[in-house]
Amino acid sequence: MQSKGNNYSKSDLHSFLGNHHSRNAVIQNQLSQGKEGGICCEDRPNIYCHGKNHKDAASVRATHPIPAACGIYYFEVKIVSKGRDGYMGIGLSAQGVNMNRLPGWDKHSYGYHGDDGHSFCSSGTGQPYGPTFTTGDVIGCCVNLINNTCFYTKNGISLGVAFTDLPPNLYPTVGLQTPGEIVDANFGQQPFVFDIEDYMSEWRAKIHGMIARFPIGERLGEWQAVLQNMVSTYLVHHGYCATATAFARATETLIQEDQTSIKNRQRIQKLVLAGRVGEAIEATQQLYPGLLEHNSNLLFMLKCRQFVEMVNGTDSEVRCFSVRSPKSQDSYPGSPSLSPRHGATNPHLHSAGADSPTCSNGVTPPNKNKSHNKYPGVSSASSSSSSSPSSVNYSESNSTDSTKSQPHSGTSNQETRCVASDSEMEIEAEHYTNGVAENSSTRIMNGTYKHQEILQAEDGSLGNGVAEDSCASRQLCGGNQAATERMIQFGRELQGLNEQLCREYGKNATHKKMLQDAFSLLAYSDPWNCPVGQQLDPMQRENICSALNSAILESQNLPKQPPLMLAVGQATECVQLMARVRSGSCSFARVDSFLH
């Protein structure tokens, strides 16, 4: 599962620090308008001073305060020259603090001074803190926004906490006093002398540990029931019927929805995901009369999709004309899984897979469709980014009929990352490598089983087990003339539906766009490689599939979202809320890192 929940990931912090790159220039701007005889900016990236006594002291500060949500903030200052006396202060100050003084002397300002090594905490008298610093030294200042403390570093060595209970919205500040003092600030544009990454990793681990060990206390028994319920409802929601039943049996819980209903939903979802939208619409109308009639938006979306699938050659209305096996074109390794994405965000992009090993979507090479697949069940099984809750069903799922598939003779004995509960599961895993092994990591195994199992369970209804050669290049509607005509006819009907809807409900920009996009496919000789070709990606079926599923559930007076997804969504929202209320720890509390 992918979440865009947290903006302040490790790499993002880099960019945070990097953003300050530009602030260096800003510092100079401020300098040039500084007081007479104070600090001036020469034509180089550092700060130069020609003051004489304490009245000549002047500070410069960054244009933006330190954002609380970055968790840990760090910058370094290199002393290029200590000038006459080396009266330099490095620290932090709030907005409105007198800039004609060294940091630390005034209220809401904090500094570490080079001449005596003292720390100044909003006071004219310093406290013994660290060593003195002078020409050639690199002084770092780290603000920890999780516990609101600050420590300094000298030449890469941490000097220990200098200030506690820091207020929010402080600006990095540097102050100089005597002639010839030159310092150079580094906000991350160059590598730091101190290993700040290491420090951050410690806090990341700390916060993770804190969350992982969060005490549940006396509600332990209750907790167990809640967890079981969450898993169970999740399974039911997505129609993992056999797994849900087995889970309910093992944990002695009840399933609210009856078996048939789950199976029906499962079948409809299967059809949508297989691209056979027409059949799905039919089935829905038959099983849930009135549902689509009352939900014209959904119906329109489905019809649009059906059109796209017709172009694709997968919808049954065109498939019947095709001499080729639709299954082979169905196959979309690296395609949508049944496990949903939370949030309405776009599913994985093609490029995502290579970076994140747990998310396997997108690893498919362009020629994937041509791959020869002997086992239909497998061929339509998708790798998926599995969510941890769903993984609990491994042991149960294979009890149904996963044995149908046999190990592929040529399969390499790849290591599986998940703990398969028995040997049959491992066979499944190995088998699966047939499709995606060459450019996907082995972790893909995780979470593939259920799809295989489910799809295989449906084998009978989903069609043949005969795999035909699909090496021929993809053609519009499978390359069949009659099918193409049917598609064009369907397009007209769709257009009609749109106009009808417009009349009834007024203009709908979304519908218009959807229709336009779908029709645009016909404008290209190779719709799969065109600017709107994205639509043909089988992954696009997922959204509509889950929308349909939710609509069915809603019509049955069941929650349209499983509690598990609600919980994940809430957690994500909480982290974002933490960021808004300036809680530093939010940058290290990532929902993602708990969804393996």
Added chain:
Amino acid sequence: MACLLEAPLRISVLSEVTATSRHYVDRLFDPDPQKVLQGVIDMKNAVIGNNKQKANLIVLGAVPRLLYLLQQGSSSSELRAECAVVLGSLAMGTENNIKSLVDCHIIPALLQGLLCPDLIFIEACLRCLRTVFISPVTPVQLLYTDPTVIPHLMSLLSRSQRTQEYITQIFSHCCKTPEHQTVLFNHGAIQNIAPLLISPSYKVRMQALKCFSVLAYENTQVSMTLVNVLVDEELLSQVFVRMMQRDQPIDMQLTAAKCLTYMCRAGAIRTDDSCIVLKTLPCLVRMCSKERLLEERVEGAETLAYLMEPDVELQRIASVTDHLVAMLADYFKYPSSVSAITDIKRLDHDLKHAHELRQAAFKLYASLGSNDEDIRKKITETENMMDRIVSGLSESSVKVRLAAVRCLHSLSRSVQQLRTSFHDHAVWKPLMKLLQNAPDEVLVMASSTLCNLLLEFSPSKEPILESGVIELLCSLTQSDSPALRVNGIWALMNMAFQADQKVKGEIVRALGTEQLFRLLSDPDSNVLMKTLGLLRNLLSTRPPVPVLLKLLHSLLVELIDQMEHSAAVPSSWHIDQVMSSHGKQIMQAVTLILEGEHSIEVKEQTLCILANIADGNTAKELIMTNDDILQKIKYYMAHSNVKLQLAATFCISNLIWNEEDGEANAMTGSQERQDKLRELGFVDILHKLTQASDPNLCDRAKTAMQQYLA
């Protein structure tokens, strides 16, 4: 089947053991192998987590029978493995269990079992061996008695993750001496264990790391090899650095830091290497923080103290890292008053570690302050620091006393501290008390500290003198330990420096001529040097004290008398009319030393004594009439060593000195001496020396020449 007869006999003796336990043992003797197997399995289930049951079974003689079954070739591999598992379970109990197992020769039997090809059996044997060997009651030597064992264990390392974990754990617990290190090293421990550092199993990585820490400890050969080892194309030191990252488990960080510390101390990594300065040292400082467990804080502080002991730069860096000096003050706050009230368990835990914490902190303070004056100042300014040292000196734990006195010694190298805090806190009192009755290692540190406290500018010198320290120091000079003898005589030497006549007299009286002589012929050259230093200090009084000289004379008479009777005395060395002139014998003694095979320092001291003698009126004649000595002085004035030249010139300078307050004959005496020295060619040498490159020597020669001109 000797056991068959023995077991029932023992049962009859021990009537109190339960019938069920007996039943388990009886089943081991069943003729049906299948039933025996079931019996062993039942026994396994019965003993898990049950210490009483374990003890019972051992008393009932289950161990020899299990060992018999384990060794029997006819036993099925399943049975043998189960036997090993049960033995492993028995070993998990109390220390007494382990002792009984070791007494039954379990170790050779299990080691023998490792030769079997069955992996499950091997793992069970190793698990049991591991449990036995990590116990403090097991003699580690048992691992090394059979020379084929270590190579075989090395070869088993590739079998499975379990064998890797158990074997490395056995190694890390059984490598206690340099010999053990060498044995393991020679059998390829490094090459075999290094790949385990990147094992997917945390336990294996951890045990491998521990292995390296014990292998590298004070071992240059191992350390030098380690720095060049590559693991997966990465240098081992980099692997260790990665293991010290802050998000790694604390145990791993600490052990990796130990490895790098030992490699650094063995000279394999430079002390200014960034992996030491920026990684190992900060990591160890972090281990001292309040957030860590007490055990980790102790280990962290001790390792850090060891790391920076010889390097002042590391001491300086550590002293400013994360407020280390202040952080250590917290080590003295256990058991805290809070723990005493709230939690008995915690109080117990705190009490157990309180000594360890204190001694670790003292050690680290000692290391921090061993060279840099500013750091010493920082330490003594830490809250209640001097009081803590003072009370540490009289703690019951020897370890704490030793560490406290080490800390005090380190701080006593500071002139400023000697003058201020040392005097303010009267540290000499507990120190003197400590000297009365303490193990040698404490005595060495304490007497060494006392040497510093007796320096002439130390305000503690007076009260120490009054406390009767002279007797104590004299007794130290008779110690068997050379370090104690040196410290004793050194302290006396410091005490005699510019001391008044009374003190000097007391020193000579207390030490006795015999002992002084013995010290002059001490095999340890440090002792000899300090003794000569003492003599020099005793003689360097202006004006010369007749009483003292007399004492010395009698001492030297004694000395020479004894030399005469010793075989070492050269035959040419003849003494005429011993009693008429004591001084002459001093000359002879001096000549003896100057001619002997002694170091520059000893000779310098001797020449200084000579110079002091030449300061006295009557004594001058002794030298002037001794051509041997004069030739010696001449020789040393032209010596290549400036120090010796300086000392010799000092002698001559004193000889030609023109006393202002002198009587007429003294005047003439001076003239005569000058004439004679001119004859002997000293003036020419002095001329030459006025052009010497060394300014001191040049000055001294010029001063001497002025006497001629006067």
